[in-house]
Amino acid sequence: MFGSLGKIKLRTPVKIVAGALCFFILIGFVENKQHNKVCSGINIHIEDAYDTYFINDIDVLALLTNNGTERIDGQSFKEINLKNLELRLKTNKFVKSCQVYVDLMGKLNVIIQQNRPIARVIDSHVPDAYISEDGEILPLSERFTARVVLVEGRGLRKLLDKNLQADSTAKEYFELLQYIDNERFFKALITQVVILEDGTIQMYPQLGRQIIEFGTPTDIKRKFEKIRIFYQKVMPAQGWNRYGRVNVAYQNQIVCE
Secondary structure, eight states, X not given: OHHHHHHHHHHHHHHHHHHXXXXXXXXXXXXXXXXXXXXXXXXXXXXXXXXXOSSOHHHHHHHHTTTTTSOOTTOBGGGOOHHHHHHHHTTSTTEEEEEEEEOTTSOEEEEEEEOOEEEEEOOTTSOOEEEETTSOEEOOOSSOOOOOEEEESHHHHHHXXXXXXXXXXXXXXXXXXXXXXXXXXXXHHEEEEEEOTTSOXXXXXXXXXXXXXXXXXXXHHHHHHHHHHIIIIIHHHHOTTSOSEEEOOSTTOOEEO
């Protein structure tokens, strides 16, 4: 009885090793078979293309083929370096991430995730640009204009030289822009943000003629809630044109003039 138990104990590791060996042999066989295939076409999928149009299939093909000088369709996969294709795609600033792989049908599949802007820089002293959701500075596009909050001001010029995610001061302003983008009410309400030289912020709404004095980008959530109260409760009761300025910089106060 003990002898048969010993055989079972010995056979189990052998089966595991044999199974693993077969698995790796199969993987190697499949990879070798894929390697010997010829590219039978290119499938391109751009995520969120329904709402952001910074890059399209034509742009992707141009990057993959080095503006048409390098053949991919009909080429053996032995001659195609997938990693290099991914690196080439990432040279486009609107490409946030990408994945290039070959399927069992011999198709080259390309999946693109676009960078998404949350604000647009319109200051006359610096080049027009977008600020992405990750704090990257993106160029404008000739093809598409994103409907995002506009940002300008002397204070902005100092911030653009810094890393919006790493620099502690710049990050506060970036987080304010993120807050506007993430909150549907404020994304619809706020059309322009001005960062003054002293670091304080003014905002301009889509509706009404008020200047919103926000102060510095601290205690962001509390200040925005005061703005919400002003536009949802004060303005309907007092009239949309009664006040020209609203200040939410002071603690526990909404100052209207």
